[in-house]
Amino acid sequence: MLLVCLLALAALFALWYLLPGRHWIAGLTVFVLPPALLAAGVALRSRLAGYWAGVLALFWFCHGVMLAWSSPGERLYAWIEVVLALAVIFSANLAGLKARLGRKRG
Template sequence: MNELTPLRARARVVLLMSLVALAALYVAWFSHDANPWAEWLVFALPPALLALGVWRRRRTAGFWAAVLALFWFSHGVMVAWSRPPERGFALAVLALAVVVVFAASLPGLQSRFAGKRKG
């Protein structure tokens, strides 16, 4: 079944947009460093590659996005707690990481509980 249900299509679009926003946020966050290439490689490249995978409908892209979102969330909490000047970027990363986890998990949850609906 290659056809996406409306909920799955919306979750895919939300996942794609949140990954692109996360990559752009990391690029903006580290753009003021003297040599930002290492940070971009570690932080901005993974969500950009996962966004490409979601766009190309790779089956595992959503799973890996949710797994890496746990890392992004943890990093955001650490930075928000320890570096007040960067707290705005960190809180934005926290929000996007939560969106990534829910958008990546929603189709699986829908499939898991689809047969148990009463009505």
Template sequence: MSTATRRHPTLLLALIALAALYTWWFLHDKHWLATQLVFTGPPLLLAIALRLGWRLAPFWSGVCALGWFSHGVMSAWSHPETALLAWVEIALSLLVIALASLPGLRARFGRKSK
């Protein structure tokens, strides 16, 4: 297991959960391939990158999660038939943002050693 994976196991699970959510959500979409490339692909690629130890994977996960959050909010408000999926997307994207930001927040606001 790589160092990045050991430091971010929950982030890895959250990215995989997002990919699974998008796979389920767009399973019967008429533009299936496009939705898989746009929605399912990025969290899967970031999960693979995190697993392989790419140092910037947490940062890019947080950046992408801002878009996923926006998509979830728009879907929750405009498509009542998929509101539950959208709320799960919102929760997972907020989790990804928090987990990706946690090391930086700890470094900035943690106890300073003397």
């Protein structure tokens, strides 16, 4: 699920920044490449990629909320970014939550 969410986030950013031709270099380096590279790391089963995906998702969440409130023209993209960021945070932490809550202490 984490891999799918990261790829969807990279696709969203590509659609948002690269297709209209605005902010091409900034859109690619700041928004599209990080989730794409993290998706490659997740596909290679790197634990660090999952960790950093969760950390960066907090920034994506804040970015989405900020734009949803301040930029009416980009509101739809921003809310999709917020939902995907929450999905990345949840799926990046799912294994740890299962391990923590699945154990019975005794």
